[in-house]
Amino acid sequence: MQISAFGTWKSPISSELIVADTLALGEIALDGDTIYWIEGRPKEAGRYVIMGRRASGEVRELTPPGFNARTRVHEYGGGAFLVAEGEIVFSNFADQRLYRQTWDSEPVPLTPESPWRYADGIFDAQRRQIICVREDHTEPDQEAVNTLVSIPWDNSEGEQKVLVSGHDFVSSPRLSPDGRLLAWLTWDHPRMPWDGTELWVAELRNDGTLEKFRKVAGGESESIFQPEWSPDGELYFISDRSGWWNLYRCDIDKSQNAFPVCPREAEFGVPQWVFGLSTYGFESASSIICTFLDRDGHHLARLGIETGEVVPFETPFSSYRFVRVGTDRVVFLGGSPVAPTALAELDLSSGTTQVHKRSGSVTVDAGYLSVPEAIELPT
Template sequence: MGDEVQTLEYGSWPSPIDAALAARHDGHAEFAGFVGEEAWWTEPRPTEGGRRALVRRRTDGTEETVLPAPWDVRSRVVEYGGHPWTGTMTAGGPLVVFVNFADQRLYRYEPGSEPRPLTPVSPVGGGLRWVDARLRPGRDEVWCVLEEFTGDGPTDVRRVLAAVPLDGSAAEDRDAVRELTGPRHRFVTGPRLSPDGARVAWLAWDHPRMPWDGTELLVAEVTGDGTFGEPRTVAGGPEESVAQADWAADGTLLYTSDRSGWWNLYARDPDGRDRALCPREEEFGGPLWKIGWRWFAPLDNGLVAVVHGRGTTCLGVLDPVTGEVVDAAGPWTEFAPSLAVHGTRILGIGASPRSAYEVVELDARTGHARVIGAAHDDPVDPSYYPEPQIRTFAGPDGREIHAHVYPPHHPGHVAPDDELPPYVIWAHGGPTSRAPLVLDLAIAYFTSRGIGVAEVNYGGSTGHGREYRNRLREQWGVVDVEDCAAVALALAGEGTADRGRLAIRGGSAGGWTAAASLAATDVYACGTILYPILDLTGWGSGETHDFESQYLESLVGPLAEVPGRYAERSPAGHADRITVPFLLLQGLDDVICPPAQCERFLAEMEGRRVPHAYLTFAGEGHGFRRADTMVRALESELSLYALVFGLNPPGIPTLELTK
């Protein structure tokens, strides 16, 4: 190609970032922890059936995958799972307990031998599931969350804290599992034991609240025989979200609460008084989508490792005496809610717009941070990566809308001066979540071909305080749709995007926003809808899993009181309003947004002569994990834009649209 820049129309630039490359780099390391001096974590394996592998980094720096395929270290508790493993170093080497995805049993693993099951398989409903385990010092047990199905329905379930013996005596005997709490609350997190072993803390909440609406922080005494006394609530409530709790080395209880409007860190002194350790208008916590996520971790010396920020996150060390936070130096602009500590060593998982998530170790003594695992390695020349802009747009009533704009970018190509680029608005899932500012090769797949992307952190997104998050209360399908449209039209109005070539895409709750946007606005020429919610009434009355089964009570309103609102906002009931082409992508094993949602929607579209495609994927659940699935999904999405926008991307199979 040489150094000469060539002029080609948007959407037709040749790119080395193909769908297979993007698929191979989808997902990232999670759930880092220490086993003795060693760092361990889980990693995705898209080309191995989408499993999660357990990875070990020895003290000499060598890295190895611990368990071969098909072992898949992933929990299904609340379907989104959580921390799926725990371990300790013994005289004979590592002892690790993990959850295997296929049967959801806990297994004991010691290198050199096959994993041995510790829990039984249940014939009832969704079975027995486990998450957020901790080995109990001084007892041959692992303490964790037990999710137990009591019938075949998705909400026939109970959750308690439980102790599983490490000797395997419960492998075929459910009665050998010792329950530590009764099913007083619908949802619980794993137990955190105080340093002296005398007290235990955990979080709990109940329908219809989600954990970011209101949780309770419970504390109980631990008796000599390892049973719990009567728990008492020490923080939290219906309108206060406690996102995490843990004990400092001196026995002080630390927790994150949003009582100030922001998730800040608090210490509860022995006399029952609470102290804000670092009161700021930024987040030291987040939405608890996965049980066991950690935004802070106390060090033995009294300092606290923290993941914090506003709209983005840093890894830092907080001095609870002075309230000062010193952040790790390095290229990372985003840290996942995964922290572990050992001595003065801190493990985090960080990324940036130029690097994917990697395991980072921070030395709290020296402040030195380095990558020790899942190291980012540029699979192509980084000059092909997009160059994002952090933007704030004005929405209806002048409200702020946060977004990341990724203009088309190619080192060797530009478009004709008189052409404006097509843009795709990306609506994130959740909806109580946000789009992080990190390298995503799925975005680069489009921008390197000349298609712009704008990720919208619409009202309801996290990272900007409780007030911003609460904008979506009873307004889902309104505020999210308005905010995405406002960003799209602003980009067109300022001459950044082509008004006639705007698209919207999203998965899960973002799929809802995409479909609702096509039904409620005339902003977009087409849309890509992945594993969506399309019929609120069906989804809110038994069609989804227990965790989110009453989510719509706050997002839309009480179904019993405003059934008309559910019907009015649902794209499935308003097929006549959708007039532009769309692509619908669905996993057939999805229990969160089941295929029935898509099927009812398509039945309504029948005979309307709107061009569309519906692609289903056997073996895929909520969110795609297999490389071949992701390749087909990305190529089909690009083909939709090519057909609708008149683009000519080289080497992409043509998507067949039906009417």
């Protein structure tokens, strides 16, 4: 046995080992029993592809060669695709147009060639349209113009309607379960979204236009993150008004007051560097599956809405991203200091975890890996 001085022993971990067969796992979406996710391919010049996994176990690469599912809205991107009714709509990096496809069809353009970019879309089933962020670069020497627009799902008319304008940035369109109300976030220079954002709600007419605009939360010094509607039509969001990113419920039809769901010294939100981030979702009208960070680490937990009780799940992971809640399951990206990032699924009934994909196949003896310890510093 060879003994070396501290810091001079030869490690089997090299840069070549780390990047070998490595993928960048990204945003997740659920559509019925099917899981979709983004894979970044370093060996394909960083091309992003959409992958699909059916309940049968069939896994397929859905983005054909020549396409790159990536948006440049806000330059950092995110929120480059959505799925609904078994179909996919995605932004193609080369031309920034939206394309629509199924598992068995080639992508078809949904938007025209233009200086527009798209992100963070949702599907409005009642009006057969997409509602998304559009970034207009018509004037290249001026600041890009961000708006919320609607786009016909079947492209029968091709006409886009501007729904929300007048702010420097907009994100997170969310449609109520009955299709009556739309919520979204805005913010303006010089603030970043973790400094100050505003949460707005408006009524959505049958023709797809908005009326009765209301600001329900946020401001210059309050950061709002991830508005969502519960299954019974109540509006939830994460706010840092207490000094911590906590979860709130808003009485949208009465006082418009916001009530903390689970007040604690913990962060339920994350900085909105990109679109499509998610830290919670609804298991039911009375239960939320969420992640939060406190002095004990990062947790995946079930939160009782009426009681405020938080019960963490036992998993092999120490960090969680892109949390998507489906019927009796939650799918997420799980991180660990001793294993590559995993696309994982947790059964909400049994609490068991299944790994569907990892970002790499490299395995290293745990003795060579150092596990970080949390420290706290006064500020």
